[in-house]
Amino acid sequence: MSKKTLIVIGNGMVGHHFLEQFATSPAAKEYEVVVFGEEKQLAYDRVHLSEYFSGSTHADLAMGTADWYADNHITLKLGEPVLAIDRDRKTVTTPASDYPYDELVLATGSYPFVPPIEGNDNERCFVYRTLDDLDAIRASANDARTGVVVGGGLLGLEAANALKSLGLEAHVVEFAPRLMPVQLDTDGGAVLRGKIEELGVRVHTEKATTAIVDGETARLRMNFSDGEFLETDLIVFSAGIRPQDTLARESGLEVGERGGIVVNNQCTTSDPHIHAIGECALWNQRIFGLVAPGYTMARTLSAVLNGDRDAAFTGADMSTKLKLLGVDVGSIGDAHGQTAGARNIRYNDEQAGHYRRMVVSSDGKKLLGAILVGDNSYYDTLLQYALNGIDLPENAESLILPESQGGAPALGADALPDTASICSCHNVTKGDICGAIDAGCSDLGGIKVETKASTGCGGCAALLKNVVDSELEKRGVEVSKDICEHFPYSRQELFHLVKVNGIRTFRTLISQYGKGHGCDICKPTVGSILATCWNEHILATDHVPLQDTNDTFMANMQKNGTYSIVPRIPGGEITPEKLIVLGQVAKEYDLYTKITGGQRVDLFGATLSQLPEIWEKLIAAGFETGHAYGKSLRTVKSCVGSTWCRYGVQDSVGMAIFLENRYKGLRAPHKVKMAVSGCTRECAEAQSKDIGVIATENGWNLYVCGNGGMRPRHADLFATDLSDEELIRTIDRVLMFYVRTADRLQRTSVWMENLEGGLDYLKEVVLEDSLGIGAELEEHMEGIVGTYQCEWKAAVEDPEKRKRFREFVNAPEKADPVQQWTTERDQRRPALESA
Amino acid sequence: MKARTRWDAVCTVEDLVPESGIAVWTENGPVAVFYLPHRLPALFAISHTDPFSGANVLARGITGDLKGEPIVASPLYKQHFSLRTGVCLEDDTVSVKTYPVLLDGNRIRLEVQATQQQPQAA
Ligand code: SRM
Numbered sequence: 017m018s019k020k021t022l023i024v025i026g027n028g029m030v031g032h033h034f035l036e037q038f039a040t041s042p043a044a045k046e047y048e049v050v051v052f053g054e055e056k057q058l059a060y061d062r063v064h065l066s067e068y069f070s071g072s073t074h075a076d077l078a079m080g081t082a083d084w085y086a087d088n089h090i091t092l093k094l095g096e097p098v099l100a101i102d103r104d105r106k107t108v109t110t111p112a113s114d115y116p117y118d119e120l121v122l123a124t125g126s127y128p129f130v131p132p133i134e135g136n137d138n139e140r141c142f143v144y145r146t147l148d149d150l151d152a153i154r155a156s157a158n159d160a161r162t163g164v165v166v167g168g169g170l171l172g173l174e175a176a177n178a179l180k181s182l183g184l185e186a187h188v189v190e191f192a193p194r195l196m197p198v199q200l201d202t203d204g205g206a207v208l209r210g211k212i213e214e215l216g217v218r219v220h221t222e223k224a225t226t227a228i229v230d231g232e233t234a235r236l237r238m239n240f241s242d243g244e245f246l247e248t249d250l251i252v253f254s255a256g257i258r259p260q261d262t263l264a265r266e267s268g269l270e271v272g273e274r275g276g277i278v279v280n281n282q283c284t285t286s287d288p289h290i291h292a293i294g295e296c297a298l299w300n301q302r303i304f305g306l307v308a309p310g311y312t313m314a315r316t317l318s319a320v321l322n323g324d325r326d327a328a329f330t331g332a333d334m335s336t337k338l339k340l341l342g343v344d345v346g347s348i349g350d351a352h353g354q355t356a357g358a359r360n361i362r363y364n365d366e367q368a369g370h371y372r373r374m375v376v377s378s379d380g381k382k383l384l385g386a387i388l389v390g391d392n393s394y395y396d397t398l399l400q401y402a403l404n405g406i407d408l409p410e411n412a413e414s415l416i417l418p419e420s421q422g423g424a425p426a427l428g429a430d431a432l433p434d435t436a437s438i439c440s441c442h443n444v445t446k447g448d449i450c451g452a453i454d455a456g457c458s459d460l461g462g463i464k465v466e467t468k469a470s471t472g473c474g475g476c477a478a479l480l481k482n483v484v485d486s487e488l489e490k491r492g493v494e495v496s497k498d499i500c501e502h503f504p505y506s507r508q509e510l511f512h513l514v515k516v517n518g519i520r521t522f523r524t525l526i527s528q529y530g531k532g533h534g535c536d537i538c539k540p541t542v543g544s545i546l547a548t549c550w551n552e553h554i555l556a557t558d559h560v561p562l563q564d565t566n567d568t569f570m571a572n573m574q575k576n577g578t579y580s581i582v583p584r585i586p587g588g589e590i591t592p593e594k595l596i597v598l599g600q601v602a603k604e605y606d607l608y609t610k611i612t613g614g615q616r617v618d619l620f621g622a623t624l625s626q627l628p629e630i631w632e633k634l635i636a637a638g639f640e641t642g643h644a645y646g647k648s649l650r651t652v653k654s655c656v657g658s659t660w661c662r663y664g665v666q667d668s669v670g671m672a673i674f675l676e677n678r679y680k681g682l683r684a685p686h687k688v689k690m691a692v693s694g695c696t697r698e699c700a701e702a703q704s705k706d707i708g709v710i711a712t713e714n715g716w717n718l719y720v721c722g723n724g725g726m727r728p729r730h731a732d733l734f735a736t737d738l739s740d741e742e743l744i745r746t747i748d749r750v751l752m753f754y755v756r757t758a759d760r761l762q763r764t765s766v767w768m769e770n771l772e773g774g775l776d777y778l779k780e781v782v783l784e785d786s787l788g789i790g791a792e793l794e795e796h797m798e799g800i801v802g803t804y805q806c807e808w809k810a811a812v813e814d815p816e817k818r819k820r821f822r823e824f825v826n827a828p829e830k831a832d833p834v835q836q837w838t839t840e841r842d843q844r845r846p847a848l849e850s851a
Numbered sequence: 852m853k854a855r856t857r858w859d860a861v862c863t864v865e866d867l868v869p870e871s872g873i874a875v876w877t878e879n880g881p882v883a884v885f886y887l888p889h890r891l892p893a894l895f896a897i898s899h900t901d902p903f904s905g906a907n908v909l910a911r912g913i914t915g916d917l918k919g920e921p922i923v924a925s926p927l928y929k930q931h932f933s934l935r936t937g938v939c940l941e942d943d944t945v946s947v948k949t950y951p952v953l954l955d956g957n958r959i960r961l962e963v964q965a966t967q968q969q970p971q972a973a
């Protein structure tokens with residue numbers, strides 16, 4: 017029997033999800049599957065599209081691989097749009113050929129609506145939907161200063177954020193009187209507007225654009241119906257989406273009055289052999305502009321094609337939780353209170369920019385919907401009440417009151433029924449998770465693989481972790497946080513033991529709280545903890561054997577056993593005299609010399625025994641150690657700032673030098689990098705640092721937990737317009753909290769991602785002092801700043817410490833025979849080819 | 852001719868660093884001597900040359916024990932070597948030479964293989 021052919025039009029999120037379901041189902045054997053995609057790229061995660069601007073590539077966002085398609089015998093034709101459907105002949109036509117089908121699936125998604133405004137076809141007008149769109153925006157932003165987004169909905173605000181991240185002055189123009197008119201009410205919209213304007217995005221509501229013409233001070237001018245205008249260099253339209261139903265319309269399938277391919281509960285169109293899923297489908301007069309309902313349709317259709325008579329799509333929850341420009345927004349169920357008799361409970365703190373509204377049933381028993389602005393920590397609990405019809409407590413208002421005013425604690429994972437939906441993207445219930453655990457999954461990673469929970473939009477991650485932790489705990493499974501075989505404790509726990517018991521040596525700690533003699537995992541960890549707590553010299557006899565070689569010899573070991581030397585050059589500012597000394601020393605010892613990526617100079621190729629002599633010379637010239645070897649502050653990069661630069665608004669060099677001098681020497685779980693830029697042009701790349709500071713007209717904006725390196729992460733905006741004192745105090749607290757609570761070798765980025773409650777929690781601890789430890793953190797930092805000593809200075813002055821720097825203790829004159837050299841580009845480098 | 856061995860004094864107790872290593876030069880090349888005062892025996896000597904990188908660095912690694920076995924971790928690529936047998940814990944086809952070592956009064960002596968040119972001392 018020859019196989020039937022199933023054709024899928026559209027390789028987007030829903031089309032791909034459908035194939036994942038279908039390929040592993042029994043019916044897959046009966047079909048030859050062919051997929052046509054208009055975009056050149058394999059299906060990718062459109063929900064996280066904006067991450068393309070923060071460094072993600074198509075490969076990062078891709079949902080499958082070409083190999084997966086091949087392995088499942090699916091023919092993938094990308095960059096080949098379907099132009100027409102011939103329902104009589106049962107064929108589809110592409111620019112290349114005609115292809116016959118037995119069953120046809122339309123997963124064509126939607127397209128951005130561009131309002132019919134004169135001039136909307138200008139080459140500097142864009143939409144925000146595909147990778148190609150983003151490439152075009154990025155290219156155009158290169159020589160632009162300002163950008164306008166038309167449309168203040170969910171996507172519009174995301175696009176505005178993207179423009180901001182591209183360094184543009186961003187504006188949002190909205191026709192309605194408030195932002196996010198679909199999800200929010202008047203008060204919620206007002207609070208959101210306040211927050212977003214605080215972040216420097218200009219919001220213009222009740223503006224209807226009538227024409228786009230050439231501008232005078234910028235490339236374009238937008239004329240509004242009220243006679244006002246706005247000039248900008250580029251425009252992004254985000255005024256809503258329209259279902260991509262052209263093929264269906266032209267082939268005579270039933271479509272809705274305002275667009276959308278009409279489907280029944282089985283996701284089948286008016287032609288029994290043609291089906292539609294995702295954003296192109298119109299079900300019960302509704303279009304679903306979110307990914308989760310599309311996934312549900314995909315699962316339904318796969319079941320239908322497998323002959324499941326009960327399979328039906330019965331609508332979907334449209335609740336959303338987002339972070340827009342760092343502002344939490346949540347909308348649950350009947351957010352506008354349209355149910356008859358619905359009552360409202362509101363909480364509005366204009367000062368803090370927090371707004372919450374609960375819509376409850378007329379008898380006050382059930383939660384019908386909710387709106388949140390400013391703080392989404394209430395979302396998970398409210399959503400569970402609404403979705404599962406859990407009876408509201410007596411004093412329902414406690415669910416949205418801050419804890420300090422008698423708010424109820426979050427609904428524990430325990431209180432949820434087994435049917436509670438935990439991950440709506442992949443339709444995973446609490447029962448599914450318990451099932452996976454009972455089948456042998458014993459950690460979060462395994463459960464994600466098994467159930468797919470939290471692998472969609474990621475919005476359910478915190479809830480999933482709660483459920484998994486509580487279920488594992490119930491089953492008596494303990495997750496090992498031990499750092500190694502010698503200590504049954506996590507780094508954080510060791511920190512407490514050391515601090516609380518005043519322990520000052522590794523031996524005391526291991527004999528009281530561990531076993532054996534230690535190893536290269538626990539020794540440096542404890543070494544770092546001891547250094548943070550007591551700040552003694554790292555070469556004090558007790559501490560020497562704890563350090564990695566780089567710390568022991570206070571230099572970075574290179575592949576041939578020699579070392580590099582990196583003196584501190586705070587903020588990258590250096591006098592000609594000091595620069596000359598660096599040159600002289602390098603010349604004398606024939607050291608390979610290179611400018612580092614951290615705005616300082618690295619001298620390579622010193623032998624162990626040369627290190628103290630070289631440092632003696634550098635110290636005499638006023639240099640200090642740069643801690644290039646330590647898990648400690650590296651550099652504070654700076655731009656030239658207001659003293660020279662025509663755009664600078666603050667003295668970024670001065671602040672960088674101050675910060676570098678303040679935090680130098682602080683021992684941390686991993687290295688710490690900082691940068692200070694003098695204006696939003698961000699020449700110092702502060703948003704890629706653990707601590708990033710960007711000058712504003714009114715002070716400093718602080719960014720935290722950025723990372724370059726292996727897995728880059730943009731820093732999060734933490735606080736705005738801080739004075740010098742506020743800035744220092746905030747950094748003191750963030751750093752000290754990190755030092756105390758992070759795991760070993762955990763950069764701030766990973767620490768933050770693992771911190772329960774994330775950025776919001778960190779803000780509460782640091783900015784609102786929710787744990788009441790603010791003063792203690794500052795005091796601890798003051799203590800460390802006050803006891804700073806240059807380790808190299810102390811080492812060269814102490815003959816006992818200098819003894820450590822002998823290559824061979826019995827043959828001071830002996831040169832290491834392995835260190836062979838050759839010359840390249842006029843400098844010496846190791847000839848050793850191994851490694 | 853059968854090679855003869857000798858116990859050479861390579862350094863004194865004062866040169867040692869507790870819980871860590873130092874390097875000495877011997878006729879057999881560079882040797883790392885470790886002093887772990889909280890174990891018995893407390894002295895170990897292995898080749899100073901890291902077989903994975905060819906660099907003379909093993910004395911500068913972190914010492915400790917794994918499952919009871921005394922070890923040093925190479926400071927370059929972090930493999931662990933048994934201080935007793937010289938065998939690499941991550942790859943038992945690789946090992947470094949070990950040397951018998953003893954404390955003689957205040958002096959540390961290593962048993963090294965005499966090279967032929969050397970006068971054969973008793
Ligand atoms: C010298 C330098 C490269 C250069 O020639 O420019 C360098 C050299 C090394 N880097 Fe780096 N990194 C240097 C700037 C950077 C930067 C750029 C920056 O700081 O602006 C980054 C990315 C930014 C970041 O860290 O977020 C960087 C990300 C790394 C990483 C990956 C960290 C991560 O979180 O993924 C490592 C590996 C690690 O730390 O585990 C690393 C590790 C190293 C080590 C220490 C590797 C090692 O163990 O031997 C290199 C030794 C340097 C030496 O011998 O002195 N280096 N390294 C730069 C020194 C800057 C300085 O003055 O202190």
Ligand SMILES: Cc1cc2nc3c(=O)[nH]c(=O)nc-3n(C[C@H](O)[C@H](O)[C@H](O)COP(=O)(O)OP(=O)(O)OC[C@H]3O[C@@H](n4cnc5c(N)ncnc54)[C@H](O)[C@@H]3O)c2cc1C
Nearest residue numbers: 026028029030031053054062097098124125294295306307
């Ligand atoms: C920036 C952004 C942020 C978003 N954020 C969220 C969010 O936080 N949460 C959420 O739930 N949803 C979000 N969405 C919406 C979500 O991305 C969509 O709901 C989802 O992508 C819909 O999937 P789909 O497969 O129906 O459509 P799409 O993913 O658009 O896929 C349709 C594909 O079909 C192709 N196609 C169309 N016509 C043809 C043809 N004739 N021949 C061949 N191929 C064709 C298209 O090129 C496209 O690749 C966001 C969307 C964007 C753009």
Ligand code: SF4
Nearest residue numbers: 655661664694695699
């Ligand atoms: S960041 Fe701004 S102030 Fe600093 S150098 Fe660049 S343009 Fe000038």
Ligand code: FES
Nearest residue numbers: 439441472473474
């Ligand atoms: S809800 Fe989107 S991944 Fe779980």
